[in-house]
Amino acid sequence: MSLYRATTPIPQAPAPSAVPEIGAYKFSNCQTEGTGIRALTGLEIVSDYMTNEMCASACVGYSMFGTEYSRECKQNFSSFASNA
Numbered sequence: 001m002s003l004y005r006a007t008t009p010i011p012q013a014p015a016p017s018a019v020p021e022i023g024a025y026k027f028s029n030c031q032t033e034g035t036g037i038r039a040l041t042g043l044e045i046v047s048d049y050m051t052n053e054m055c056a057s058a059c060v061g062y063s064m065f066g067t068e069y070s071r072e073c074k075q076n077f078s079s080f081a082s083n084a
Contacts, residue, residue: 022056025065038068045073 018027045058048071055073059065062076 019052022052023060025056025059028064031066042074042076045075046071047073 018030020027042064045055047054050067050071050073052067055065055067055075058073059075065073065075067073
């Protein structure tokens with residue numbers, strides 16, 4: 001393996017931001033993962049092309065939705081995991 005090290009500072013990616021509203025849904029908050037447990041515990045749709053807008057469209061009629069790892073859409077989860 002050939003390894004290379006940057007000799008100039010690497011620009012930092014901007015912090016992720018949340019859209020305040022998507023359709024009938026309003027942004028609530030961000031959660032972190034617990035150790036060895038998932039923060040979201042509901043039904044799941046997985047796609048490498050998932051967006052918050054796609055997730056919202058798939059979750060019409062559910063009270064809540066959330067996205068995780070940029071590809072997982074969880075819907076109508078009852079609560080956040082206990083140690084998240």
